[in-house]
Structures are given as structure tokens and as C-alpha cells.
Amino acid sequence: MVGSEVTAFNSHTSAAMVQRRCRLQAVVVTYESGASGDVVLYDNASAASGPVLMEVDQTTQGTNEVYIPGDGILAKKGVYASIPDNTKITLFVE
Numbered sequence: 001m002v003g004s005e006v007t008a009f010n011s012h013t014s015a016a017m018v019q020r021r022c023r024l025q026a027v028v029v030t031y032e033s034g035a036s037g038d039v040v041l042y043d044n045a046s047a048a049s050g051p052v053l054m055e056v057d058q059t060t061q062g063t064n065e066v067y068i069p070g071d072g073i074l075a076k077k078g079v080y081a082s083i084p085d086n087t088k089i090t091l092f093v094e
Helices: none
Strands: 007-011 015-018 022-031 037-042 052-058 062-067 073-075 079-082 087-093
Touching (some): 052 062, 052 073
Antiparallel strands (some): 022 062, 022 073, 022 087, 037 052
8 A cells, every 4th residue: 555654573582573453564584594393473462372364384494575465464463473493583564
């Protein structure tokens, strides 16, 4: 949407990233080394539970950029990110 404000949130550990209703526009995940696994984003402002908004398979070293088309994914309660060790995540939300 033209004129929309987008905010970025970053984390190196599993955390409540956004604690308000928002639209997820993009996700950048960087996996460095060590244990690997999936990054799971939940529609929840405080815990790794509830509806899953998105899951990103991050099993090889490197960076994944996921751009969400249209108006993005609606997170009614906020976004909690569950991420494996040695992984960084940046969320772009409106």
C-alpha cells in the first residue's frame, strides 16, 4: 500500500517480536552455523503457541529473504518468533 509505514524488528533469540496487531510484509533469516531447524512465526505476542503465520526452513548456512505479496499476513495478536541457535531474524511489519 502506498504511504504505509513499515517497521523492522530484529532478534538473535526466540522472542516476542511485535506486541500489537500488524501485517507481516517480509522476513529475513540468517543462519550462521551449528544446530539448524525451522523458524516459526506465531500469531501470539507472548509465547510460541497459537496459529502459525509462517514457517521458514533454515537448514543450510546463509540468508533467506521472504517477501509476502499483497497486503501481507495479518497477525491479529502480534508476532512471536521461535528460532534455532545461531540464527538471526528481521521482521518487516506494517
